Amino acid sequence: MSTPPPTPSSGPEPEARAIRDDATRSAPEPDAKPLRADAARNRAKILDAARAAFAEHGRDAQMDDIATRAGVGVGTVYRHFPTKQSLAVAIVQQRFAMILAFIRDELLPDPDPWNALERSFEFCASTQLADRGYADAVGTIAGGSPIAGGGPHGPAVDQIEEMLDLTERLIARAHAAGVVRDDLAASDMPPLYAALASIVQAGVPDWRRYIAIVLDGLRPR
Amino acid sequence: MSTPPPTPSSGPEPEARAIRDDATRSAPEPDAKPLRADAARNRAKILDAARAAFAEHGRDAQMDDIATRAGVGVGTVYRHFPTKQSLAVAIVQQRFAMILAFIRDELLPDPDPWNALERSFEFCASTQLADRGYADAVGTIAGGSPIAGGGPHGPAVDQIEEMLDLTERLIARAHAAGVVRDDLAASDMPPLYAALASIVQAGVPDWRRYIAIVLDGLRPR
DNA sequence: GCGGAAGCGGAGTTCCGGTTCCGATTGACA
DNA sequence: TGTCAATCGGAACCGGAACTCCGCTTCCGC
Numbered sequence: 001m002s003t004p005p006p007t008p009s010s011g012p013e014p015e016a017r018a019i020r021d022d023a024t025r026s027a028p029e030p031d032a033k034p035l036r037a038d039a040a041r042n043r044a045k046i047l048d049a050a051r052a053a054f055a056e057h058g059r060d061a062q063m064d065d066i067a068t069r070a071g072v073g074v075g076t077v078y079r080h081f082p083t084k085q086s087l088a089v090a091i092v093q094q095r096f097a098m099i100l101a102f103i104r105d106e107l108l109p110d111p112d113p114w115n116a117l118e119r120s121f122e123f124c125a126s127t128q129l130a131d132r133g134y135a136d137a138v139g140t141i142a143g144g145s146p147i148a149g150g151g152p153h154g155p156a157v158d159q160i161e162e163m164l165d166l167t168e169r170l171i172a173r174a175h176a177a178g179v180v181r182d183d184l185a186a187s188d189m190p191p192l193y194a195a196l197a198s199i200v201q202a203g204v205p206d207w208r209r210y211i212a213i214v215l216d217g218l219r220p221r
Numbered sequence: 222m223s224t225p226p227p228t229p230s231s232g233p234e235p236e237a238r239a240i241r242d243d244a245t246r247s248a249p250e251p252d253a254k255p256l257r258a259d260a261a262r263n264r265a266k267i268l269d270a271a272r273a274a275f276a277e278h279g280r281d282a283q284m285d286d287i288a289t290r291a292g293v294g295v296g297t298v299y300r301h302f303p304t305k306q307s308l309a310v311a312i313v314q315q316r317f318a319m320i321l322a323f324i325r326d327e328l329l330p331d332p333d334p335w336n337a338l339e340r341s342f343e344f345c346a347s348t349q350l351a352d353r354g355y356a357d358a359v360g361t362i363a364g365g366s367p368i369a370g371g372g373p374h375g376p377a378v379d380q381i382e383e384m385l386d387l388t389e390r391l392i393a394r395a396h397a398a399g400v401v402r403d404d405l406a407a408s409d410m411p412p413l414y415a416a417l418a419s420i421v422q423a424g425v426p427d428w429r430r431y432i433a434i435v436l437d438g439l440r441p442r
Numbered sequence: 443g444c445g446g447a448a449g450c451g452g453a454g455t456t457c458c459g460g461t462t463c464c465g466a467t468t469g470a471c472a
Numbered sequence: 473t474g475t476c477a478a479t480c481g482g483a484a485c486c487g488g489a490a491c492t493c494c495g496c497t498t499c500c501g502c
Contacts, residue, residue: 036468036469036470036478036479037469037470038468038469038478038479038480039469039478039479039480042479042480062458062459062460063459063460063461064459064460064482067481067482072480072481073480073481073482074460074461074462074481074482075461075462075463075464075479075480075481075482076479076480076481076482078460078461078462079478079479079480082461083460083461084459084460084461135419181437188430188431188434191420191423191425191428191431192431192434194419194420194423194425195416195417195419195420195431196416197419198415198416198418198419199412199415199416202412202415204412204415207412209409210409210412210413210416213409213413213435213438213439214434214435214438215438216402216437216438216442217434217435217436217437217438217439218434218438219437221437254448257447257448257449257498257499257500258498258499258500259448259449259450259498259499260448260449260450260499263449263450283488283489283490284489284490284491285452285489285490288451288452293450293451294450294451294452295451295452295490295491295492296449296450296451296452296491296492296493296494297449297450297451299490299491299492300448300449300450303491304490304491305489305490305491443502444501444502445500445501445502446499446500446501447498447499447500448497448498448499448500449496449497449498449499450495450496450497450498451494451495451496451497452493452494453492453493453494454491454492454493455490455491455492455493456489456490456491456492457488457489457490457491458487458488458489458490459486459487459488460485460486460487460488461484461485461486461487462483462484462485462486463482463483463484463485464481464482464483464484465480465481466479466480466481467478467479467480467481468476468477468478468479468480469476469477469478469479470475470476470477470478471474471475471476472473472474472475
């Protein structure tokens with residue numbers, strides 16, 4: 001795997017901080033209380049546990065299991081996330097933030113636009129490999145449901161917008177270099193990512209082959 | 222839609238009979254009791270209702286709902302199918318038999334191998350459109366799980382074998398006509414069908430566009 | 443028509459997993 | 473160190489959905 005998806009950890013790394021803040025901002029109140037030390041620690045443990053649980057079982061992950069993994073009571077989980085849904089959303093948003101960062105910091109700076117495209121598919125596949133819940137998120141975008149924030153598991157609306165914006169730039173560069181078919185649009189990518197994700201999801205071992213096929217379909221006519 | 226998937230009905234048409242027998246043979250005992258008249262009638266109603274329910278709600282269809290749709294008590298449903306799972310399997314096998322029939326009777330006789338390939342994708346998409354449960358089945362095959370009969374929703378093992386055999390012939394014809402890339406194998410098709418199914422599933426309206434892209438990826442280099 | 447075996451229906455049971463409650467615990471601050 | 477509000481833990485609660493049970497009904501061979 002050329003680019004194993006870095007699992008976001010709620011450890012002390014500064015990068016993780018930013019991501020968690022990002023996920024947290026979905027709460028109604030802007031910031032307010034600084035959160036007691038142990039509470040903050042537990043919140044981090046819960047997020048880590050939930051990430052693992054959702055990655056393993058998708059939407060079927062169980063709250064009790066998450067609590068156990070986190071070494072915490074269910075009540076504590078519910079103190080931080082009033083609902084299973086809200087916890088799932090937090091996780092998806094985290095993962096999504098990670099993907100956006102990858103596109104922004106790794107793919108767009110890549111001097112070879114075609115190679116960037118290729119890597120975006122690889123990244124998509126390996127993310128899916130690591131996280132069963134990821135497909136749902138991509139599907140949400142592919143479907144273009146505008147009420148993403150309201151829908152189950154959906155990333156935040158502005159995240160989707162940024163995603164489309166970044167993809168737009170990725171495609172624009174490819175067009176400029178003349179390496180893709182004329183009619184390729186940024187909006188084509190989410191469905192293709194979703195398609196690839198489903199192949200990986202199905203457990204097909206040589207998914208790279210299908211990336212190659214799709215990529216061939218994207219070349220200039 | 223060039224080829225709307227004919228919904229199998231448990232009505233009196235002879236074709237439907239054959240399909241139901243096919244689904245029924247998954248029972249352990251070969252045949253045995255001829256089933257009382259009203260029982261046979263109810264069984265048919267249940268299968269119809271279940272087909273509708275699964276098509277609408279996928280794996281989340283509820284037994285009570287199925288019973289209601291069939292105008293029958295839950296107990297009756299359970300008399301015919303001891304488990305929700307077994308009912309789902311029966312439905313999937315029916316649908317699968319339909320797909321096999323389509324390939325055998327419509328696609329293989331098509332004089333244009335490329336066109337046959339194209340139609341197979343279209344058929345896959347429109348089937349998915351009509352039946353949410355179908356994607357699960359395709360995914361099962363794409364994953365190549367050998368214990369398909371045991372796995373949830375899986376079509377019978379011999380159905381999968383026939384599927385692969387028919388696809389083999391489809392691809393062989395395409396190769397003979399020189400219209401596809403040299404390395405295309407029959408085993409490539411299930412993953413591609415799964416991929417397409419997921420796009421349709423996501424609610425992307427112009428899924429035909431992605432068929433076209435994938436097909437372009439299948440042309441000779 | 444009759445008897446009884448096969449089949450029906452749907453209320454009730456069981457299981458499962460999300461959510462709530464509240465007494466015990468702990469961190470923050472004086 | 474003492475106080476107390478914030479936080480914790482996990483048993484209990486609750487609703488929903490698969491499945492069971494059994495008295496009633498229907499079909500079918502005589």
